[in-house]
Amino acid sequence: MPEGIVVVDVGASMTPAYAAVDMTPPTSDALNFATIWEGIADAVGEAPAVAHGPEARDWATFENRAARLADALRCFDIGSNDKVALYLYNGFEYQEAQFAAFKQRAVPCNVNYRYLAEELEYLLDNADAKAVFFDASLRDRVAQVADRCEQLRLLVQVGGGELIDGAVACEDLIAHSAPAPRIERSGDDLWFLYTGGTTGSPKAVMWPQDQLIANMDGHYRILERGIPDNAAAAVDAAVEMHERKRTTRLLAAAPLMHGTSGINSLHVLTMGGMVATLVSRSLDAEELWSSVARHRLTMLAIVGDAFARPMLESLDAAKAAGRPHDLSSVYQVLSSGVMWSAESKMAFLEHKAMTLIDSLGASESIGQGMQAIRRGESAEAATGRFSSGPTTAVISDDGRFLPPGSGEVGRLANAGANPIGYYKDEARTEEVFPLIGGVRWSIPGDYATVGEDGTITLLGRGSVCINSGGEKIFPEEVEEALKSHSAVLDCNAVGLADPRWGQSVNAVVLIEPGVEVSDDDLIAHCRTRIASYKAPKRILRVEEFVRSPNGKSDYEWARATAESLAEG
Numbered sequence: 001m002p003e004g005i006v007v008v009d010v011g012a013s014m015t016p017a018y019a020a021v022d023m024t025p026p027t028s029d030a031l032n033f034a035t036i037w038e039g040i041a042d043a044v045g046e047a048p049a050v051a052h053g054p055e056a057r058d059w060a061t062f063e064n065r066a067a068r069l070a071d072a073l074r075c076f077d078i079g080s081n082d083k084v085a086l087y088l089y090n091g092f093e094y095q096e097a098q099f100a101a102f103k104q105r106a107v108p109c110n111v112n113y114r115y116l117a118e119e120l121e122y123l124l125d126n127a128d129a130k131a132v133f134f135d136a137s138l139r140d141r142v143a144q145v146a147d148r149c150e151q152l153r154l155l156v157q158v159g160g161g162e163l164i165d166g167a168v169a170c171e172d173l174i175a176h177s178a179p180a181p182r183i184e185r186s187g188d189d190l191w192f193l194y195t196g197g198t199t200g201s202p203k204a205v206m207w208p209q210d211q212l213i214a215n216m217d218g219h220y221r222i223l224e225r226g227i228p229d230n231a232a233a234a235v236d237a238a239v240e241m242h243e244r245k246r247t248t249r250l251l252a253a254a255p256l257m258h259g260t261s262g263i264n265s266l267h268v269l270t271m272g273g274m275v276a277t278l279v280s281r282s283l284d285a286e287e288l289w290s291s292v293a294r295h296r297l298t299m300l301a302i303v304g305d306a307f308a309r310p311m312l313e314s315l316d317a318a319k320a321a322g323r324p325h326d327l328s329s330v331y332q333v334l335s336s337g338v339m340w341s342a343e344s345k346m347a348f349l350e351h352k353a354m355t356l357i358d359s360l361g362a363s364e365s366i367g368q369g370m371q372a373i374r375r376g377e378s379a380e381a382a383t384g385r386f387s388s389g390p391t392t393a394v395i396s397d398d399g400r401f402l403p404p405g406s407g408e409v410g411r412l413a414n415a416g417a418n419p420i421g422y423y424k425d426e427a428r429t430e431e432v433f434p435l436i437g438g439v440r441w442s443i444p445g446d447y448a449t450v451g452e453d454g455t456i457t458l459l460g461r462g463s464v465c466i467n468s469g470g471e472k473i474f475p476e477e478v479e480e481a482l483k484s485h486s487a488v489l490d491c492n493a494v495g496l497a498d499p500r501w502g503q504s505v506n507a508v509v510l511i512e513p514g515v516e517v518s519d520d521d522l523i524a525h526c527r528t529r530i531a532s533y534k535a536p537k538r539i540l541r542v543e544e545f546v547r548s549p550n551g552k553s554d555y556e557w558a559r560a561t562a563e564s565l566a567e568g
Contacts, residue, residue: 026105026184029230031210033266034102035185038063039235040272044242048249049269051276051295052091059272065092066099067179069170073104073131074180076154080105083127083151083192086257087111087120087134087142090277093158093170094256095265097133102209105185106131109192109204110257113138114531121145123194123202124152126424133170136161187213191266192423193259195363195472204423205363212266214417215366219271222246238272248273249329251297253288253307258470259363260337264301283307285314293326300330304338306469306501312347319351327352336361337470338502345373345381360386360458364432365414365442368392369456384458391416394450395443399436405452409459411443418442464555466495468503473534475555481529482507482536487517490545492558493536496566506562507536510545540565 029035037059041049045060057065078084084101086108088094101108109127111120113135120141124132128151134142136159143164146152155167163169187210194202213234214227220237223246228234241247250268252261252275265275276295280287288311291297302308318325333348336359345356353375360369369386394402394410402410418440421429433442447459466473478493489510495503511517519539526535542565546557 024186024188026186028184029232030185030189031187031213031228031231031234032102032185032189033191033209033213033270034099035231036234036238036270037099037102038182039231040238040269043235043239044272047242047247047272048274048295050092050095051274051291053279053291054294055092056274056276056295057092062096062099064179065174066096066103068174068177069096069100070103071177071180072156072173073100073106073154075177076131078104078106078130078154081190082106082131083109083129085109085111085124085127085129085132087113087115087132087138088158088257089113089135089281090252090256090261091158093133094277095269095275097156097170100180102185102189102191103180103183105183105189107190107192110194110262112194112257112531113255114533115141116529116531117141117144119531121148124149126201127192127194127204130154131156133158135159139164139167142167193262193363195259201474203425203428205419206421206423207419211417211419212263212366213270215263216267216270219248219267234270238270241272247271248299249295249297250275251288251292251295251300252277253283253300254303254337254470258303258337259361260303260335260470261301263366264334268299283310285310289314289318289325289327292330296329298329299332299334302333302335303470304335304340304502305344305499306338308335308340308344308348309500312344312351315351324351327354330354332357334359338467339383341499342381342383349373349375349381356381358386360389360412360456362442362444362446364419364444365412367416368412368414368446386456386458388450388454388456389414389416392456393441394448394456395436395441402450404450404454407449409447409449412446412448412456412458413441413443415439415441464494464553466493466503466505468495468498468505468533469501471533473505475553477530478505478507478526478534478536479553481526481534482509482522484529485517485522485525487512487515488522490547492553492555494555494559494562496559496562498537504537505534506538506540506566508540508542508545508558508562508565510542538566 041059041063046058048056049059049062050057084106098108130151131154133156136157156170157163157167158170188208191207192204194204248268252265254261256262278287332355334357340358356373358371367389369388371386373381393413395413396410402408421433449457464475475493479491482488482491489512491507491509493507496506498504522539523535540562546554
């Protein structure tokens, strides 16, 4: 244990059962994030690696702080395949804790900082988390569940204030630890991306690190290189990017706990670039554009119109006031995870000549397709239409590969670099990652058609899952929260089209006769049971409630009813 640190063990140290995975032996040159990042820090230590708000830290500092946290993990016997949960807002500590976990061959797990105590407990238990890094503002929730999570042995509090029982301050760990020895690692070492998915509770998508790196072909194409097959080659590529002054400075505008910022950050760091995050915990477009100018950011990762519209409003207002924002460093804006409308894409190009990338993918499948547009080119922006990736197909529900121009609707499928499945969910793994003709495919559930020219038109997730601003929300969670109110007899939650968020959460509700309760009271009640972003934006009241003959929810009726009431 690091000198000067006293931590209470809040649970047993049992090793969880883990699904068998073919693991390559660890080596000193594995295609592994920690091994590559260590090599980059050794080679270009003075170059910027991470920034948060106005402050930036170089690669040498980034690596040193992560190494000290890795030593703390080592002292608590947290290593290969052990799970390290990150219940954090964007900031230096998120990146450092993730790097530290990679160093020890542990598995970083994203945790939605909006989760309340019960949701947090479920995820920590499902992940078999042995450590959790959490923001000080979230400590009360951690305190409520820590002693119920049997695997937990290390609680690390980020930020000031009184420590909860059994926790240690992150800065104290760093101050009292020596850099951990560097170890051999494997490309099969994992990164967990918890996702709401389409059914059931959140699931951890298990990404081998070498598969995430195998999806970086666009980055290596800049250097006219293929995907490296070892860490030394990856470090050489990163150094070449610096020598050619082509490094990317990424603004991870969305939370790092989401795939859009999380995956793009991993890729940019692996190319020796810099990742910047914002201090505000909700989107502040003025801060965003100030950060772009301050750090000379070159690439912005956003989540569709939920980000694009406020950003454009700020650009328009600044331009009208005669004080336009400095966009001179920006060459690319990338969006994934939710609809990005053609209108807002074209509006960006009115402000600056840049490349706009609308990426089609999912937590379970990267690089299914993309739409790239630039000002002055003949191609026009579109909503929901993409060029197909080289390993992408559209497969009918009865298992046929749909030819271009067939007009049939099928599910998007990808046979490229993919995850190995969902943690502790073999049945769902077999369903989403089936073998077809001896090839393993990822089929998360997005429906689409394929045009004669091979372009993909995305139709949407073929379930009742609501996607609001990139957040996947289960109707059942919303319904359960509403039904816990004594005035609610029955309800369904559905997503309706929203110009900013893609979809908004709406609740069709049957109220107990004679009971008076306001819409605001019902929404406020939900926010005491579930994370606030899951709460309905509108309560739509009905006099009679319809269910299917077997008693299950009739979401077609609920959605049609919600649309009718919303229009009225």
